[in-house]
Amino acid sequence: MNKLATYDYIVFFVYFIIVSSYGFWIYRKKKTLSADSKDYFLAEGSLTWWAIGASLIASNISAEQMIGMSGSGFKLGLAISAYEWMASATLIIVAIFFMPVYLKNKIFTMPQFLSQRYNEKVAMIMAVFWLMLYIVVNLMSILYLGALAISGISDLPITVCILGCAIFAIIITLGGMKVIGYTDVIQVFFLVLGGLVATYIALNLISNDGGIVKGFSMLTDGASEHFHLIFKKDNENYMDLPGLSVLIGGMWIANLSYWGCNQYITQRALGASLPVARSGLLFAAFLKMLMPVIVVIPGIAVYYIIKEKIPGISGADLLTTSGVQDPNKAYPALLGLLPIGLKGLSFAALTAAIVASLAGKANSIATIFTLDVYKKAFNNEASESRLVNVGKITVVVSMLIAVVLSLIIGDALMGEGKQGFQYIQEYTGFVSPGIFAMFILGFFWKKTTSNAALFATVGGFIVSVILKFLPGWVDLSPLYEFGWAVANSSGVFEIPFMDRMVIVFAVCIIGMYIISIVENKKGVVPNGLEVDTKMFRVSTSFAIGALIIMALIVALYSAFW
Secondary structure (H helix, E strand, O other), X not given: XXXXXXXXXXXXXXXXXXXXXXXXXXXXHOOHHHOOHHHHHHOOOOOOHHHHHHHHHHHHOOHHHHHHHHHXXXXXOHHHHHHHHHHHHHHHHHHHHHHHHHHHOXXXXXXHHHHHHOOHHHHHHHHHHXXXXXXXXXXXXXXXXHHHHHHHXXXXXXXXXXXXXXXXXXXXXXXXXXXXXXXXXXXXXXXXXXXXXXXXXXXXXXXXXXXXHHHHHHHHHHOHHHOXXXXXXXOOOOOOOOOOHHHHOHHHHHHHHHHHOOHHHHOOOOOOOHHHHHHHHHHHHXXXXXXXXXXXXXXXXXXXXXXXXXXXXXXXXXXXXXXXXOHHHHHHHHHOOOOOXXXXXXXXXXXXXXXXXXXXXXXXXXXXXXXXXXXHHHOOOOOHXXXXXXXXXXXXXXXXXXXXXXXHHHHHHHOOOOOHHHHHHHHHOOOHHHHHHHHHHHHHOOOOOHHHHHHHHHHHHHHHHHHHHHHHOOOOHHHHHHOOOEEOOOOOEEOOHHHHHHHHHHHHHHHHHHHHHHHHHOOOOOOOOOOOHHHHOOOHHHXXXXXXXXXXHHHHHHHOO
């Protein structure tokens, strides 16, 4: 039986009360009501390392992971874990090389970095890019996928679920980054606990109450095709995860852009000291290593349950409606297998993940719009209280836009038969290469000019669009031999989006280099940042933690290559 029982709703509402009460207590204790803009948006200097790490994960692991990545686990298998495990390595790089530059130069928003390093034109263009990306792709997708899952578990209409998630997220977000950061600690607890319980139940069901060790062994044997981390070009899922690109190609661009050049993520650490920020990022890296156990293994478990036709598991029937098998329903189907009480706990964990991610995204949208658009373009003399109020209004407006978009186009983009997680990754990848190129050269090559950055911003996006539609104009089948193009579901050969990111990144870097050299010769003197090699030194404890994570990644890829 998939429906929630009365006891499940009691567990859920207890969670709601705990989070809301704690958030209100933090709000009153920290006097967020009278805080200035930096305190409201960044919680400057008040988040501990564990709060930063927990907030990073709570904001990152949302519907796109719990629903989208679990669905990709159902369809693709363990290989989708590359996003999580490579993210752990990326967080270490960001902690060592990116955070010192941001904190040393007092960077509080990503457009501020672009303004300080390049000029206001580049910063304003990218601010608009980010706002569109965050609302149209991220906020809308999180809202739709989250509501889809909640609707599948609770039988509530999806419209009600969308509105409920939006309202709860607005309540949390209006309290500011302090409330988001500290309530995220509770969210992560429920998230990890609920996910582990769901995984335990699934493996125990597979083993017929023989334990999770036996269940995992049966899963790896019975679904061995789902336990390969690197796909060959003849694999039907190569388009989504093109071979070694997950280790030496586009996966790095996607992750470094997301974790290092993304207001939504870096905002958690920008208000802290360097040691605290680094510790928070390292803690997040350890948590990321655990995420596949919580979100990918359940998806594979549902695949196995359906494949083996295990009796008495009616929840798996949720995956097929109107004759279409929908990967996005894998995780809700699994939650439908849980006993009363545990189902409510996992439901609370899922809702926590969705709301935390919505709140974090809305706060970042408000931060960029208020500090980088409103203050600079409309009211440079705005008071601190005015900025905070504009931020709150932006939260509400952006959430309303996301609600409307999810109701109008959510089903068309992420409905039955589609992988929501891959949708998010592909369309974010239209701007990721240009953003990363602009940041990495801005950090470490002082000769990079503003026009070069502008080329990466606009030119990178244009090249991405061209490569996306290139198969409609040119036959790319000769590239198959080299693994650079594969046939999609329609039989048309196209370049996997992860490889497209590598091509676009290379075009951006080359173009930026040529433009900068030409302008340097004409006497253009770029703005520089304060960078000192001593900034990149790390503590012994951080180095040990980083080495442990890298060793775990090597071990996992060695075991499941």
